[in-house]
Structures are given as C-alpha cells and as structure tokens.
Amino acid sequence: xxxxxxxxxxxxxxxxxxxxxxxxxxxxxxxxxxxxxxxxxxxxxxxxxxxxxxxxxxxxxxxxxxxxxxxxxxxxxxxxxxxxxxxxxxxxxxxxxxxxxxxxxxxxxxxxxxxxxxxxxxxxxxxxxxxxxxxxxxxxxxxxxxxxxxxxxxxxxxxxxxxxxxxxxxxxxxxxxxxxxxxxxxxxxxxxxxxxxxxxxxxxxxxxxxxxxxxxxxxxxxxxxxxxxxxxxxxxxxxxxxxxxxxxxxxxxxx
Amino acid sequence: xxxxxxxxxxxxxxxxxxxxxxxxxxxxxxxxxxxxxxxxxxxxxxxxxxxxxxxxxxxxxxxxxxxxxxxxxxxxxxxxxxxxxxxxxxxxxxxxxxxxxxxxxxxxxxxxxxxxxxxxxxxxxxxxxxxxxxxxxxxxxxxxxxxxxxxxxxxxxxxxxxxxxxxxxxxxxxxxxxxxxxxxxxxxxxxxxxxxxxxxxxxxxxxxxxxxxxxxxxxxxxxxxxxxxxxxxxxxxxxxxxxxxxxxxxxxxxxxxxxxxxxxxxxxxxxxxxxxxxxxxxxxxx
Amino acid sequence: xxxxxxxxxxxxxxxxxxxxxxxxxxxxxxxxxxxxxxxxxxxxxxxxxxxxxxxxxxxxxxxxxxxxxxxxxxxxxxxxxxxxxxxxxxxxxxxxxxxxxxxxxxxxxxxxxxxxxxxxxxxxxxxxxxxxxxxxxxxxxxxxxxxxxxxxxxxxxxxxxxxxxxxxxxxxxxxxxxxxxxxxxxxxxxxxxxxxxxxxxxxxxxxxxxxxxxxxxxxxxxxxxxxxxxxxxxxxxxxxxxxxxxxxxxxxxxxxxxxxxxxxxxxxxxxxxxxxxxxxxxxxxxx
Numbered sequence: 001x002x003x004x005x006x007x008x009x010x011x012x013x014x015x016x017x018x019x020x021x022x023x024x025x026x027x028x029x030x031x032x033x034x035x036x037x038x039x040x041x042x043x044x045x046x047x048x049x050x051x052x053x054x055x056x057x058x059x060x061x062x063x064x065x066x067x068x069x070x071x072x073x074x075x076x077x078x079x080x081x082x083x084x085x086x087x088x089x090x091x092x093x094x095x096x097x098x099x100x101x102x103x104x105x106x107x108x109x110x111x112x113x114x115x116x117x118x119x120x121x122x123x124x125x126x127x128x129x130x131x132x133x134x135x136x137x138x139x140x141x142x143x144x145x146x147x148x149x150x151x152x153x154x155x156x157x158x159x160x161x162x163x164x165x166x167x168x169x170x171x172x173x174x175x176x177x178x179x180x181x182x183x184x185x186x187x188x189x190x191x192x193x194x195x196x197x198x199x200x201x202x203x204x205x206x207x208x209x210x211x212x213x214x215x216x217x218x219x220x221x222x223x224x225x226x227x228x229x230x231x232x233x234x235x236x237x238x239x240x241x242x243x244x245x246x247x248x249x250x251x252x253x254x255x
Numbered sequence: 256x257x258x259x260x261x262x263x264x265x266x267x268x269x270x271x272x273x274x275x276x277x278x279x280x281x282x283x284x285x286x287x288x289x290x291x292x293x294x295x296x297x298x299x300x301x302x303x304x305x306x307x308x309x310x311x312x313x314x315x316x317x318x319x320x321x322x323x324x325x326x327x328x329x330x331x332x333x334x335x336x337x338x339x340x341x342x343x344x345x346x347x348x349x350x351x352x353x354x355x356x357x358x359x360x361x362x363x364x365x366x367x368x369x370x371x372x373x374x375x376x377x378x379x380x381x382x383x384x385x386x387x388x389x390x391x392x393x394x395x396x397x398x399x400x401x402x403x404x405x406x407x408x409x410x411x412x413x414x415x416x417x418x419x420x421x422x423x424x425x426x427x428x429x430x431x432x433x434x435x436x437x438x439x440x441x442x443x444x445x446x447x448x449x450x451x452x453x454x455x456x457x458x459x460x461x462x463x464x465x466x467x468x469x470x471x472x473x474x475x476x477x478x479x480x481x482x483x484x485x486x487x488x489x490x491x492x493x494x495x496x497x498x499x500x501x502x503x504x505x506x507x508x509x510x511x512x513x514x515x516x517x518x519x520x521x522x523x524x525x526x527x528x529x530x531x532x533x534x535x536x537x538x539x540x541x
Numbered sequence: 542x543x544x545x546x547x548x549x550x551x552x553x554x555x556x557x558x559x560x561x562x563x564x565x566x567x568x569x570x571x572x573x574x575x576x577x578x579x580x581x582x583x584x585x586x587x588x589x590x591x592x593x594x595x596x597x598x599x600x601x602x603x604x605x606x607x608x609x610x611x612x613x614x615x616x617x618x619x620x621x622x623x624x625x626x627x628x629x630x631x632x633x634x635x636x637x638x639x640x641x642x643x644x645x646x647x648x649x650x651x652x653x654x655x656x657x658x659x660x661x662x663x664x665x666x667x668x669x670x671x672x673x674x675x676x677x678x679x680x681x682x683x684x685x686x687x688x689x690x691x692x693x694x695x696x697x698x699x700x701x702x703x704x705x706x707x708x709x710x711x712x713x714x715x716x717x718x719x720x721x722x723x724x725x726x727x728x729x730x731x732x733x734x735x736x737x738x739x740x741x742x743x744x745x746x747x748x749x750x751x752x753x754x755x756x757x758x759x760x761x762x763x764x765x766x767x768x769x770x771x772x773x774x775x776x777x778x779x780x781x782x783x784x785x786x787x788x789x790x791x792x793x794x795x796x797x798x799x800x801x802x803x804x805x806x807x808x809x810x811x812x813x814x815x816x817x818x819x820x821x822x823x824x825x826x827x828x
Contacts, residue, residue, distance in 0.1 A: 049451055080453035090444035094466045098563075106462045107454035114458045121560070128556045140559050156448075163452050302648070305641035309700035309781065316705070319696040327695045351587050358584035361577075397810040398803075399770040401777070405791050406604070410597040415587040489685040492777075493788070496587070499685065506691050515688075523683045530679075 007057035032214030083160025087172035093145035104162035150181030170202035352497035363426025364476035371434035395428035404495035415496035607796035619797035639782035646707025658719035682713035700781030722756035
C-alpha cells in the first residue's frame with residue numbers, strides 16, 4: 001500500500017513540483033497519472049522509489065517510511081520490491097536480452113557472481129520465465145539493440161518482473177512507440193497487473209491509452225491533484241480542467 | 256623615404272588594430288582583434304631567450320655535424336661493420352622487454368577501471384573524491400616514465416620488476432584518463448535503471464556501464480601496450496630491465512659499438528610487429 | 542524465497558528448452574582468456590623478487606618525508622640551495638633550461654618535418670614515397686631518445702645536444718600526423734580555386750595552407766608537451782636540463798633534492814598540459 005499524506009516537493013532551483021498531495025493506493029491497483037508535461041506526474045512516481053525526495057509531508061510505501069533516514073543498504077533493499085520501466089527502455093544495448101533481464105537479479109546475488117556476471121541456473125530460469133510470460137522467449141539470446149521498440153519495452157518489463165516486485169512504476173512507457181505496439185505493451189501491463197496482483201502506476205501523456213487500460217486515474221495540474229477516481233468518471237470537462245486547455249492531437253495516441 | 260615609412264606604419268596598424276570595414280550598403284563590420292601578430296612576436300622573443308640558454312648555434316651545428324674526426328659521423332662510423340654474431344644474445348633481453356611491457360600494461364589497465372569510475376563526473380558526485388582521483392591521475396601522467404623506473408629500482412633492485420611497475424603506473428595514468436573521458440559521454444539510462452532495482456552503484460556500474468565501454472577499453476589497453484613497448488626498450492638504461500641496458504652498454508663500450516645496429520634493428524622489428532598486431536586487433540574491435 | 546511465478550518444478554517446458562539452447566560463446570571466450578593468462582604467466586616469469594631492497598619500505602617513507610619537507614636533513618639544506626635561487630644549479634633555472642630545450646627542439650623538429658612530410662605523403666609522392674617515408678619514421682620512433690642524446694653530444698655537449706635529440710625524435714611523431722593531415726586534404730577546395738583561375742601559388746596559399754595550419758599547430762603544441770617530459774630525462778645522458786640533477790640525486794639517496802625537483806617538474810608539466818589542451822581544442826573547434 002502506498003500512502004501520500006500532504007506530500008510536497010520543491011526542487012533546489014525553487015520549482016514547486018507538487019503541492020499538498022494526499023493519495024492512498026492499494027495493492028493490485030492499476031493507476032494512470034495524467035496531466036501536462038511538467039505538471040508533476042514524473043515527480044510523483046519518482047518519489048515512490050525515492051529517486052527524488054519529498055520536501056514536506058509523509059510518504060509510506062509498503063509499511064516503510066520513505067524519508068531521509070531511508071538510505072544505503074535499507075534503501076536498496078526497499079527498491080528491490082519496486083520495478084521501474086522507462087520511456088527510453090534503458091536496456092544495455094550491447095548485451096543479450098537474457099543478460100538484460102538477469103540484471104534485475106544483480107542486486108541479490110553474491111558479490112563474486114555480480115563481479116563476473118555469472119548467474120546461477122535458478123537466476124536464468126527466473127529470467128527466461130519472465131521473458132516467456134511476455135511472449136518473447138524466442139528473443140532470449142538476441143542482442144538487445146537489435147530489437148524493435150515494442151520488444152525492447154517488453155524486455156524492460158520482463159526485467160522488472162524478474163525482480164518479483166510488489167509495485168511497478170512506469171514513466172511514459174509507451175510514449176516512444178507506435179499505436180499498435182503501444183497497445184501490445186499496455187496489454188502486457190494489464191496482464192501483469194491482473195495475473196500477479198502487482199500494483200501498476202503509469203505516467204502517461206496519451207490520454208486515450210490511459211483511460212482504456214487503467215482503472216483509476218489521478219489527474220495533476222500544476223502540482224496539485226485535481227482528480228482522483230475511477231477512469232470511467234473521466235469526461236471531457238474534467239480533462240479540460242486537468243490539462244487547463246482542450247486536448248490536442250499530441251495527447252491522443254490513436255486517431 | 257617617407258612613403259616607405261607611411262607604408263610600414265599603415266601595415267602595422269592594419270595588422271594590430273584593423274579598422275572597421277564599411278560595406279556598400281553603409282553597414283559596418285568590425286574585424287575581431289587579431290592575436291596572431293602578438294603570438295608571433297611572443298614566439299620570436301621566446302626563441303631568442305631559448306637560443307641563449309641552450310647555446311643554440313647554427314654555425315656549430317653545421318661545422319661540428321659534418322666533422323669526420325670528432326662529430327657524430329665519426330661515432331656512427333664505429334657502428335660498422337655490424338656484428339651480426341651478436342644476434343642470438345639479443346633475444347633474451349628483447350623477450351624481457353616484451354614481458355615487461357605486456358604485464359605492466361595489463362596491470363595498469365586493470366587498475367584503471369575502478370579509478371575511472373571514481374574520476375567520472377557523471378558517476379561520482381562527491382567532489383573531493385572526484386578531484387583527488389583526477390589529481391593523482393594527472394600526477395602519474397606528468398612524470399616521465401624513467402623517473403618511475405629509477406624510483407622503483409631503489410625499492411625493488413635491478414631487473415624487470417621496477418620496469419614492469421613503472422609501466423603499470425604510467426599505463427594506469429593514461430588509460431584511466433581516456434576511460435573516464437569516455438564514460439562521461441555515455442548514456443546513463445541503463446545505469447539508473449539497474450540502480451532502481453536496488454543494486455548498489457558499483458554493481459550497476461559493472462552490469463550496465465562496463466559492457467558499453469568494453470570494446471573501447473580493450474582498444475585503449477592495446478594502444479597503451481603499443482606505446483609501452485617503445486618505453487620498455489628505454490627502461491633498461493637505468494637498470495630497470497629490458498634491452499635498454501644492452502643498448503646503453505653497446506653505446507658506451509667502444510668495442511661493442513658494432514652491436515648497436517643489431518640491437519636497434521631488433522627493437523625496430525619488435526615494435527613494428529606489435530604495432531601492427533595491436534592495430535589489427537583494434538580494428539577487429541570496431 | 543517466495544515468488545509469484547510458478548515454482549521450479551512446475552516450470553514451463555519452453556523455458557527449460559530455452560535454458561539449454563544458450564549459444565556456446567563461452568568457448569571463444571575461454572580460448573582468448575587462456576591465451577591472455579598464458580601470456581601473463583610467461584611475462585611474470587621475467588620478474589625476480591631477489592633484488593628487493595630489504596630497506597625498501599624505509600626508502601619509501603624517506604622519500605615521502607622529504608617530499609613533504611625537503612629540508613628534513615639539517616645537514617643538507619635543499620630549499621635554500623636549490624629552490625629559492627636563480628643560480629644555474631638551482632632547479633628553477635634548470636627547469637627553465639629544460640623547457641627551452643623542449644621549445645627549440647620541437648620547433649626545429651617541426652620545421653624539418655614539414656618538407657619531410659610532404660615528401661612522404663601518398664598524394665604527392667605516391668605509394669613508394671609514402672612507404673619509404675613511413676619506414677624512416679618508424680625507425681626514428683623506435684630509436685630510444687637517449688641514443689639520439691648520446692650521438693648528438695658529439696656535436697656539443699650540454700643543452701644543445703638535448704635540442705638536437707629532441708628535434709630528431711620529434712620528426713617521427715610530427716611527420717606522421719602531418720602526413721595524415723596532408724593526405725586528408727579536401728581536393729574539392731583546390732578544384733574550386735582552380736575554377737576561379739588561381740595560380741598554383743595562390744592555390745597553395747588559399748587552398749592548402751588554411752586546411753593544414755590548424756593541424757600543424759595542434760600537433761606541434763602536443764609534441765612540445767611531450768618533449769618537456771623527454772627533455773627532463775635527457776639530462777641523464779648529459780644533454781642539459783633538470784634530468785641529471787634529479788637522477789643523480791635519486792641514485793645517491795639525496796631525497797631532498799629529488800623532492801625539490803619534483804616540486805618544480807610536476808606543476809610545470811601540469812600547467813603546460815592544461816594550456817596545451819586548451820589551445821588545441823580552441824584550434825580544432827574555433828579560431
């Protein structure tokens with residue numbers, strides 16, 4: 001469970017990215033965070049795995065208080081339970097797909113294995129299993145930079161699965177993909193969320209995708225949570241309030 | 256006469272502070288202040304002092320250079336006829352030179368990896384660690400390798416050991432620099448992604464960054480090996496192992512001057528072989 | 542470890558198949574690894590630990606002690622005699638001499654390299670010329686610099702010999718880079734000048750020289766940087782500069798003098814490197 005209580009974030013350069021955010025997220029939810037670029041979406045999800053720090057308020061993630069005292073070994077252990085998927089996939093180009101997924105295990109294996117990059121049979125089975133669940137098992141030994149964008153994102157998702165996480169954060173996961181591939185990836189997120197009861201929180205700037213796959217929507221405008229409720233309740237007026245303007249072509253993926 | 260001086264004056268003025276050009280449509284273009292003339296003058300001044308200090312004299316150069324009795328040519332004449340029978344005795348020292356160069360380059364390159372991690376400004380945020388690592392690398396690069404050889408000879412005695420360590424230290428300096436300059440240009444996305452799974456910085460470095468820089472790293476190490484083989488040939492001069500010792504001996508002992516060509520020839524062949532091997536491998540690495 | 546995925550015993554058949562179908566790149570890696578390992582073991586055999594000075598640790602501590610405070614031995618004051626003096630035996634003068642040796646040497650070497658490089662470029666003398674040129678260059682580069690030093694002492698011992706040694710040894714590297722620049726000349730610019738009716742002299746002045754000056758200057762400055770370090774060493778064979786004092790002091794365990802020399806050498810080289818890099822980047826990206 002994730003609980004934001006009056007959380008605020010002000011960056012060192014003075015920008016107030018989030019104001020008084022209070023949100024509660026239960027295990028197994030599928031949430032889309034929408035809003036303009038710079039509205040605070042990215043900040044919100046990066047607070048959850050402490051890639052950024054809160055400047056006010058309290059944040060509790062799975063019974064752990066996320067504040068300045070969470071650092072070093074404890075922080076790393078905490079992050080093992082949270083997976084993250086990025087817009088630019090962030091795979092290791094020169095290595096094979098399976099090695100990329102195995103990288104998720106690097107935090108847990110003994111130091112001599114980590115140093116030489118030698119994984120155990122169990123590690124490899126976990127990795128291959130994750131790839132299988134996303135339907136790209138056959139690409140296991142291909143070089144990562146030879147895949148299509150959609151395949152790369154699925155490898156990234158497989159990497160997070162290999163962590164056995166309770167939460168998966170996705171920062172604009174489909175923004176670099178074409179509509180068809182994007183749909184496939186969003187369906188993968190949906191499957192992961194339903195089959196394994198993993199909480200999925202996705203930052204999205206394509207509104208139609210967000211509404212189609214997420215069950216709950218959090219709309220942010222200028223750092224404040226304007227809306228927090230079921231996706232079915234989101235209508236055009238609400239969208240106008242979240243975006244502060246009419247939707248443009250950029251905000252919609254499928255035309 | 257006056258015309259001449261006016262010409263000189265206007266030339267000097269145009270060179271040192273050119274006037275703005277007025278174009279046909281009235282707009283004005285101001286040429287930037289030229290520094291070349293000042294640089295040239297500076298160079299000539301330095302040249303004058305340098306010639307004083309070093310007793311540079313073209314006259315001496317020309318007269319002594321071709322002096323057959325005492326000049327360099329008389330010395331070079333003693334290299335002939337070449338003592339080819341010395342060849343088998345060159346093999347061991349040459350091999351020792353290669354051994355020193357290889358091991359030294361390997362050790363230096365190996366130590367360069369962790370150092371480069373600490374010296375990269377996109378990986379190490381601690382300013383103190385960053386600047387001190389870079390300072391140490393700078394110092395290791397600044398000193399000529401012979402000084403290391405003599406220094407280590409004091410501690411480790413004669414032989415290949417001080418030479419190997421000297422080469423290792425020198426290699427460490429240059430490979431680490433090339434490496435951190437490379438690391439600062441790569442995309443850290445994968446590095447951050449692995450950190451977000453809960454891996455420490457070091458593990459993330461090993462898993463995400465090293466595969467990206469590995470081909471360049473091998474290339475840099477081979478390049479270092481290529482350079483080092485020439486330095487290794489010198490180190491023997493101070494007794495730190497390798498063929499330098501034999502070469503020095505051959506040069507200073509009148510009876511052995513006829514060996515010099517053999518020694519230089521073998522160094523030449525070794526260097527050419529290793530340079531070509533290194534270039535071949537580096538091209539294969541892409 | 543509890544996992545949400547199926548336990549190992551229930552693992553999908555496809556996954557097991559994939560596990561065993563991993564490509565055997567291990568073989569190639571093992572071969573390369575063993576070759577390198579063999580080379581390392583062979584290389585290490587050259588090292589004997591016999592000569593290790595039992596007082597080695599003492600020496601290191603001593604060196605460090607003197608490095609921090611050169612006047613550690615009150616009987617041999619170093620700071621006043623070697624550092625704070627402009628006498629010809631003081632390190633300041635010696636370093637100055639060293640830099641000057643490197644300066645003229647590099648300049649002389651560059652001047653000689655220009656015609657030599659032109660005569661060794663493929664686009665001017667063809668394959669034969671460039672082959673001969675590259676052989677000569679490799680020969681120059683393989684002859685250790687102290688050899689040149691010893692040869693040229695017979696012209697005139699002292700700093701002048703150092704200048705000549707530096708000049709000749711520089712021809713190697715400078716020519717090599719000059720040749721690369723010459724062979725890279727963009728012919729298109731020359732053709733464009735041709736079409737405007739330029740004479741050969743004008744083509745050279747406006748088409749060839751501008752393309753080459755930046756590289757020539759950059760190369761020469763880079764070589765100067767290296768030569769300052771070389772000049773530091775040449776003193777050892779008696780070719781002038783701080784080398785003799787440094788190595789002699791090191792050999793006779795006069796660590797105070799060693800320290801003072803290093804105090805001067807390290808910052809000087811560092812500063813020269815800094816400005817050299819700055820000027821060279823400006824040359825290749827602007828000016």
